[in-house]
Amino acid sequence: MDLDALLLSRLQFAFTVGFxxxxxxxxxxxxxxxxxxxxxxxxxxxxxxxxxxxFWVKIFALSFGMGVxxxxxxxxxxxxxxxxxxxxxxxxxxxxxxxxxxxxxxxxASFLGVMLFGWKRVGPKLHFFSTCMVAxxxxxxxFWILAANSWMQTPQGFETGPDGTYxxxxxxxxxxxxxxxxxxxxxVLAAYLTTAMVVAGASAFALLAKRAIPESRAxxxxxxxxxxxxxxxxxxxxxxSGVVAHEHQPAKVAAMEGWWETKAQQxxxxxxxxxxxxxxxxxxxxxxxxxxxxVAGDSNAELPGLNAFPKEDRPPVWLTFWxxxxxxxxxxxxxxxxxxxxxxxxxxxxxxxxLYHRALVIAAPSGFIAVLAGWIAAEVxxxxxxxxxxxxxxxxxxxxxxGSVGLSLLFFLVVYAIVFTAGAxxxxxxMSKGPDTEEPPRTDxxxxxxxxxxVKSATAGEA
Amino acid sequence: xxxxxxxxxxxxxxxxxxxxxxxxxxxDLGVGILFPFAKDARERDxxxxxxxxxxxxxxxxxVLGGGGLFAAxxxxxxxxxxxxxxxxxxxxxxxxxxxxxxxxxxHGRNAGKKWWTVAxxxxxIVAAAAQGLVLGAFVQGVNIVDGxxxxxxxxxxxxxxLLVAAALxxxxxxxxxxxxxxxxxxxxxxxxxxxxxxxxxxVALAMGAVSLGTLxxxxxVTYRWGLTMTSIDWNTFLPVAPxxxxxxxxxxxxxxxxxxxxxxxxxxxxxxLFLVGxxxxxxxxxxxxxxxxxxxxxxxxxxxxxxxxxxxxLPMLPIILAYTAYVYWLFRAKxxxxxxxx
Numbered sequence: 001m002d003l004d005a006l007l008l009s010r011l012q013f014a015f016t017v018g019f020x021x022x023x024x025x026x027x028x029x030x031x032x033x034x035x036x037x038x039x040x041x042x043x044x045x046x047x048x049x050x051x052x053x054x055f056w057v058k059i060f061a062l063s064f065g066m067g068v069x070x071x072x073x074x075x076x077x078x079x080x081x082x083x084x085x086x087x088x089x090x091x092x093x094x095x096x097x098x099x100x101x102x103x104x105x106x107x108x109a110s111f112l113g114v115m116l117f118g119w120k121r122v123g124p125k126l127h128f129f130s131t132c133m134v135a136x137x138x139x140x141x142x143f144w145i146l147a148a149n150s151w152m153q154t155p156q157g158f159e160t161g162p163d164g165t166y167x168x169x170x171x172x173x174x175x176x177x178x179x180x181x182x183x184x185x186x187x188v189l190a191a192y193l194t195t196a197m198v199v200a201g202a203s204a205f206a207l208l209a210k211r212a213i214p215e216s217r218a219x220x221x222x223x224x225x226x227x228x229x230x231x232x233x234x235x236x237x238x239x240x241s242g243v244v245a246h247e248h249q250p251a252k253v254a255a256m257e258g259w260w261e262t263k264a265q266q267x268x269x270x271x272x273x274x275x276x277x278x279x280x281x282x283x284x285x286x287x288x289x290x291x292x293x294x295v296a297g298d299s300n301a302e303l304p305g306l307n308a309f310p311k312e313d314r315p316p317v318w319l320t321f322w323x324x325x326x327x328x329x330x331x332x333x334x335x336x337x338x339x340x341x342x343x344x345x346x347x348x349x350x351x352x353x354x355l356y357h358r359a360l361v362i363a364a365p366s367g368f369i370a371v372l373a374g375w376i377a378a379e380v381x382x383x384x385x386x387x388x389x390x391x392x393x394x395x396x397x398x399x400x401x402x403g404s405v406g407l408s409l410l411f412f413l414v415v416y417a418i419v420f421t422a423g424a425x426x427x428x429x430x431m432s433k434g435p436d437t438e439e440p441p442r443t444d445x446x447x448x449x450x451x452x453x454x455v456k457s458a459t460a461g462e463a
Numbered sequence: 464x465x466x467x468x469x470x471x472x473x474x475x476x477x478x479x480x481x482x483x484x485x486x487x488x489x490x491d492l493g494v495g496i497l498f499p500f501a502k503d504a505r506e507r508d509x510x511x512x513x514x515x516x517x518x519x520x521x522x523x524x525x526v527l528g529g530g531g532l533f534a535a536x537x538x539x540x541x542x543x544x545x546x547x548x549x550x551x552x553x554x555x556x557x558x559x560x561x562x563x564x565x566x567x568x569x570h571g572r573n574a575g576k577k578w579w580t581v582a583x584x585x586x587x588i589v590a591a592a593a594q595g596l597v598l599g600a601f602v603q604g605v606n607i608v609d610g611x612x613x614x615x616x617x618x619x620x621x622x623x624x625l626l627v628a629a630a631l632x633x634x635x636x637x638x639x640x641x642x643x644x645x646x647x648x649x650x651x652x653x654x655x656x657x658x659x660x661x662x663x664x665x666v667a668l669a670m671g672a673v674s675l676g677t678l679x680x681x682x683x684v685t686y687r688w689g690l691t692m693t694s695i696d697w698n699t700f701l702p703v704a705p706x707x708x709x710x711x712x713x714x715x716x717x718x719x720x721x722x723x724x725x726x727x728x729x730x731x732x733x734x735x736l737f738l739v740g741x742x743x744x745x746x747x748x749x750x751x752x753x754x755x756x757x758x759x760x761x762x763x764x765x766x767x768x769x770x771x772x773x774x775x776x777l778p779m780l781p782i783i784l785a786y787t788a789y790v791y792w793l794f795r796a797k798x799x800x801x802x803x804x805x
Contacts, residue, residue, distance in 0.1 A: 062566050068519055069562035073555045075529045079544025080551055086544075087610075090537020091765035095772045098534040101527045102779040109523045110783075110790045113516030122793060165537070167765040398545040404616045408552040415556050419563050422579075426570035 004402035006394055009081040012409040014379075016073055018372060019416050023067030025371040028142055028188065029195025030060050031135035033222070034115075038128050047437075048214045054119075055215070055435035056199075059427055061116050066423050068109070070416075081405065085386055085396035092158050092168045093148050096175065100144035108137035139188065146187055150180040152387050153378070154248040166390075178248055182241040183378075189234045190374065193334055194367025196226035200341075201364025202431045204357035211434040217351055223360075224345060227338030234331060239294065245381075246295045249388055251309045252381035255320040257291050258284065259305035266291035266303045274317040279307060281321075315383040323376035330370035337363055469770060470763035473535040474752060476776060480531055482741055484524035486638070486734045491518040493639020495561055495587020496632060497658060498580065506651050507580060512798045513646035515565055520787055522558070535769060538610050539752045539762035546605040546612040547597050550619055554593035561586030588632060595631030599624025602748065603680045607756045623676050630669035634737065637662040637717075641730030644721065648797045659721035659729050667714040670740060674707065677747055681755060684747045703746050710739045 034056055041049035075097070078086045114122060114130035122130075157173030158166045168174050200223030206216040246253040254260075258272045258281040267286035274281045289299035296303060306314050337359060344350045386393040491514040501507045532540045544551060564583035571579050596619055603623055606614030640662055643655035678685050685691060689699025717732035752759045763769060 062570070065519075065563050065566045068522070069559040072522065072526055072529075072558060072562075075526050075533070076544065076551055076555060078533060079529075079540045080548050083541035083545050083612075086533055087537050087541035090533060090540070091768040094530075094534025094537060094764055095768050095775075097530050098527075098772045099775050101523070101530045102775055102783065105523045105526055106520065106783045106787070109519040110786050112519055113790050114793060117516040118793065161765060165765075168767060171767070171771055398541075398548075399612055400545045400548050401616055404548050408548070411552070411556055415559055419559060422567055422571075422575070423563065426567065429570070 005400060005405050006397045008402055008405040008409055009397050009400075010393065012405060012412060013077060013081060015409070015416070016070065016077065016412055018375070019420070020067065020070040020074055021371060021375055022368055023063050023070065024138070024142070025191050025194045025368065026198065027060060027064050027067055028138040028191035029193070030056060030063065030198075031131070031138045032192065033195055033199065034060060035128075035131045035135040036222075038131050042124055042128055048218050051212070051435045051437055052215050052219055055430070057116065059430055061112075062423055062427055062430075064108075064112065066419060069419075073412075079398075080408075081398050081400065082386070082396050083398040085391065088165050088391055088396070089387065090165065091161070092166050092174055093151065095168075095171065096144050096148045096151070100141055100148075104137045104141035104144065108134050108141065111137070142188055142191070143184055146184040147175045147177070147180055150183050151175075151177045153177075153183070153382055154179040154244070155387050155390055179241070179244050182237060182244050185237045186234070186241050186374075189230050189237060190367065190371050192226060192230050193234060194371055196223045196230065197334065197337075197360075197367040198364050199223040200227065200337075200360045201362075202434075204360035205431065206434040207351065208354065208357050208361070209432075209434070212437045215435045215437060220350065220360075221345070224338065224341035224350065227334055228342040229338075231331065231334040231338040235335065238328075238331065243295060246303075249382065250304050251306065251314060252320065252378075253295060254304060254306045254308075255315045255317045255381055256324040256377055257295075258317065258321045259291070259303065260307050261305045262302065262308045263305070264292065264300050264302040265289040266295070266301075266305075268294060269321075272321065274321045276314070276317050313384065315381045320377050320381040323373040323380065326373035327370045327377060330366045330373065333363055333366055334370075468760065469766055469773065470535075470759040472773065473531075473763070473769055474759040476780075477528060477531045477535060478741075478745070480524055481528045482738070484521070484528055485737055485741075487521035487524060488518070489635045489737070490514070490638040490642035490730065491521055492561075492587045492591050493635040493637065494643060495584050495639070496591060496636040497639050497643070498584035498587070500654075500658070502650070502654070504576075504580075506654075509647060509651055509798050510643060511565065511568065511583070513643060516794045517791060518562075518565065520790065522562070534772060535764055536752055536759065536762040537764050539757055539759075542607050542610055542612050542757065542762075543601070543605065543753060546607075546614060547600055547619055549616060550593045550596040550600065554590050554597065557586045557589035557593060559586070561590060587635075591632045591635045592628040595628030596620075596624045598631065599627030602627070602677060602744070602754060604754045604756060607753065610757070623680060626669075626676055627673055630666070630673045633662060633665050633669050634733075634740075637666050638730065638733050638737070641717070641733045644725075644729050645727045646798055648799070652797075656721040656724065656729075660718050663714050663718040663721070666736070667711065670710060670736070671707075673740075674743065677744070683755060687747055687749070703743075706739055706743045706746070710736055710743075713739065 034053060037049050037053040037056065040046070041053055111130040111133040114127065115134055118127055118130065151174055154177045156177050157170040158168050161167040199219050203216040203220040203223060206212050207220065242253065242256075255274075257266065258269045258274050259266050260279050260281065265288050267284070267288045268290035269281065269284050269286035272281040272284035272286070292301040292303055293299040295301075306317065340356060340359075341350065344353055344356060350356075382388050384392055384394065386396045494510050494514050498507055498510065501510060529540075532543075560582040561584075564579040564586065568576055568579040568583060571577075599621070600619030603621060605612060606618060637659065640655050640658035644652060644659055647655060678688065678690065687699070688703060689696035689701075713732050713736045717729050717736070720728040720732060748754045750758055752762050
């Protein structure tokens with residue numbers, strides 16, 4: 001296999017999976033948020049919760065649609081671009097993905113229809129049930145895909161069969177591999193935080209614009225509550241995930257931390273410029289011993305640096321190092337905003353401190369950045385392996401010529417750019433308008449009746 | 464398990480999943496194919512409303528087909544996907560456009576709405592054509608040595624695969640027209656009846672052409688039908704001879720159904736027509752999972768993987784079918800102007 005097709009396939013997979021993860025990261029949290037909103041509406045009958053539900057469900061529909069179509073791509077790309085990987089791991093990972101389709105995808109897709117189109121057609125309980133099923137489906141889906149990816153990070157419970165492919169010896173240990181618990185938790189909490197940041201940011205924006213006041217105040221508080229509890233918890237879970245990674249993938253942790261020498265008192269670097277060729281981290285500023293203390297619980301612990309691994313087994317250090325720092329930085333911003341919000345709540349000033357609202361608007365995308373950066377650190381840090389220690393990425397690629405892959409990559413770039421731009425535009429447009437409320441409409445726009453919609457589409461011209 | 468090869472059970476299950484995909488997503492792709500023939504934006508809104516609550520579930524059968532092939536027959540998946548690289552990617556890109564267009568059409572303003580209307584239609588047509596190219600390339604066989612694709616990037620592009628692509632676009636359009644007859648009323652219903660009648664003729668011709676083409680791709684297919692250039696083996700031919708007759712009968716029933724103003728029947732007859740074509744294909748290609756190159760047994764995953772999945776599929780598939788049917792039943796009403804939630 002020539003290098004070009006390998007490089008292009010890696011770029012294509014990174015781009016398409018990176019694009020895809022944005023949407024599940026948002027919709028996993030948003031589906032649960034919608035279930036809570038609908039539950040609160042049914043329990044309290046406060047119109048604010050209904051208005052919030054009907055507002056966020058539109059944004060959910062847009063995001064979920066983009067997640068679905070970019071997800072279908074992933075299920076075929078294992079074969080089109082990584083056929084050796086597919087053939088080698090099919091008997092181990094195949095059942096996990098099959099279970100994802102059987103237990104999650106159909107559940108989400110079917111009840112999504114009821115959720116979006118059944119508001120007036122089915123009873124409130126059945127509608128609520130449908131929302132819960134969609135939310136439940138997103139979590140089941142996250143479980144299976146994290147099980148599969150975690151097996152690729154920390155493979156176990158398999159052997160090489162007579163034909164050279166991998167065969168599971170124990171599916172329970174394949175599924176519940178060492179890194180699954182912490183990584184699954186880490187991802188679900190990341191999704192909840194991503195949603196909380198977007199909800200808080202959009203609500204703060206509405207409050208700054210003095211729109212949908214009761215709705216925005218309620219949603220802002222829900223976002224702050226989530227941030228204040230989950231962001232600190234995420235620090236603990238993320239740390240646990242790092243400890244597991246150190247145990248099973250020490251080269252990845254060394255790359256994240258920018259360690260080259262194996263020594264006691266490894267530092268935590270606040271800044272540095274890792275140089276793969278010179279085997280050093282330039283301009284390193286750090287706190288000695290803190291790295292050892294974080295990872296091993298003892299600041300004097302001797303931990304391996306990258307020099308302990310053969311050159312051909314080291315992951316790309318610069319990208320792993322910096323994406324890890326970006327993720328942690330975003331996490332700390334979320335912790336700070338959560339605590340600030342909790343403090344304002346206690347002081348009863350949540351609705352009045354404009355500076356906090358502006359900070360939330362700016363920080364609204366922080367969850368997306370953290371999720372992308374975290375996945376880059378996890379996946380790049382696993383290199384040069386696709387299944388850690390077992391199958392090298394270079395050996396897993398399809399026998400497809402570079403020309404075909406280059407062409408498909410180009411098309412993915414163009415199509416995703418169009419879809420992303422339009423989707424982002426429509427979502428931001430909805431957010432800037434805010435939830436519909438009982439307040440009288442401020443424009444002379446016809447009300448949202450079938451007749452009104454007809455008038456509107458007639459004036460909007462033919463399409 | 465049960466004295467039957469696990470790989471055979473899975474081959475049948477995946478074949479069923481693919482057929483359900485064709486019968487279900489076929490009609491919503493078909494509605495997209497018919498988009499350019501609608502009278503105005505309002506009619507297009509109704510057409511989309513007739514499929515909007517269910518399209519996502521329909522497309523999930525495609526994920527089950529692809530994911531199932533990966534899980535149950537990794538060697539077939541690994542050999543086929545690189546061989547069909549370009550048409551598969553084309554299909555995925557087209558599905559992206561038409562998938563997001565469901566929502567985007569309602570959020571776009573003037574130019575945006577026009578753009579996503581075209582994207583929905585073009586995406587549906589290209590996705591259907593790409594699936595036809597995949598099917599055509601699959602039937603004519605791919606160049607595999609030791610389980611690895613060794614052919615060129617454009618091997619799939621032949622007159623036969625182009626013919627199958629055109630036929631599948633027409634077939635999906637017929638499914639879509641049948642579905643619209645079932646789901647719409649008034650002017651659009653009348654228009655859809657007309658589409659069914661025209662497309663029934665077109666599809667009958669297309670199926671005939673594809674059938675003859677299939678007989679020509681490999682002598683083993685003609686042999687399977689008991690046909691040679693000079694003679695007919697009646698013992699082989701007679702058991703399969705009813706298939707084309709049934710297909711013709713269904714075309715007639717479907718034409719007459721539209722003529723008489725039936726509602727659900729034209730769609731069901733079309734599904735029957737696809738089923739006949741599917742069975743005919745199975746007769747032609749049995750017992751290969753990649754025609755003339757790989758059998759299900761050779762392509763199968765390890766037995767413990769197949770059996771684990773079967774224990775999941777046995778309870779889950781009936782549950783999935785039950786709630787899918789329930790959702791269809793919830794949205795059984797004909798659509799009017801009020802169907803959208805936007």
